[in-house]
Amino acid sequence: MARGVLVTRPEPGAAETAARLTTLGWTPILAPALRLAPRPLPHPPRAQALLLTSRAAARALTPWPIPVLAVGNATAETARAQGFAQVRAAEGDAAALAALCARTLDPADGALLLAVGAAYSLDLTALLRARGFRVIRRVVYAAAEAPGLPESAARALLGGEVSHAMFFSPRSAACSLAAISAAGLTASVAGVEALAISPRVALALEALPWRRIRVARRPDQDHLLELLGTP
Incomplete structure (x- = not known):
């Protein structure tokens, strides 16, 4: 059984999620859909x-x-x-x-x-x-859209190494779907279970033919990981 989990949240959160996945026995595959850059607020x-x-x-x-x-x-x-x-x-x-x-x-x-x-x-x-x-x-x-799907993530999808994909916001979900489609990998998600942090995120995922889409009981990372369980 494939143990790869596509992590689409931006850094630094992606690395934190990856560490949690590794502890649970999954193989994280980082594919941040957005790049974040702070803007100073010197005089609130x-x-x-x-x-x-x-x-x-x-x-x-x-x-x-x-x-x-x-x-x-x-x-x-x-x-x-x-x-x-x-x-x-x-x-x-x-x-x-x-x-x-x-x-x-x-x-x-x-x-x-x-x-x-x-x-x-x-x-x-x-x-x-x-x-x-x-x-x-x-x-x-x-929050700027990432330039595309990382090569490592594309290889993992193409090779059937991804069992699940985690999505944390409607925008990052939409950007991830665009990157997967642009890479010509739409068909590769047919065996992947998409995990959405909220119903709004799940709605954004419906454009691709996932094996199924599941929604966390509560909109936080702990409950999203709860959907995964252990491999």
């Missing part, structure tokens, strides 16, 4: 709280004294590691983060600073504004 605007929807956003920031609400536990842990002291975590998606804001914050106390990647978190912005919050979006990292 005044806000009652900072909202973080990804670990990439947390890593891009230099900490300052402000309450932080993170989309999930992994992002919260990264924010604490960066040096933010007051950090709370939601249950893993935009709706949960908006609900946490509604429960714990008052729109009258000031704006919310939403630190994001370019073109990300527009749905969260809409949810928060519908609840009466003023939202200040600031782009703190850029």
Whole structure:
């Protein structure tokens, strides 16, 4: 049985996932679909709280004294590691983060600073504004599409060495599918099980003929790895 797992998340997360896979007995095959680059935020605007929807956003920031609400536990842990002291975590998606804001914050106390990647978190912005919050979006990292599928990943797909592929966001899923198609490897995924971190990601995967698409019970890496189990 093939033990290769295609990891499509960008670095530095790809290496972290690869280490987890190796511990579980799988063979990670790195194929990051995006390349991340931080954008400095030297003078953060005044806000009652900072909202973080990804670990990439947390890593891009230099900490300052402000309450932080993170989309999930992994992002919260990264924010604490960066040096933010007051950090709370939601249950893993935009709706949960908006609900946490509604429960714990008052729109009258000031704006919310939403630190994001370019073109990300527009749905969260809409949810928060519908609840009466003023939202200040600031782009703190850029996410550029990778130039193509790595040669090692292409060889593994062509050789039938890949049993599973992990997808962490709708955009990285779409970029991965484009890279696989551009490499002429669409048929090679017929024996591969696609693992999606959320239903939105699963929807983005439907364009290719995967063996099947499965969705994590909760939108985090631990539950995505739960779908894999051990080889």
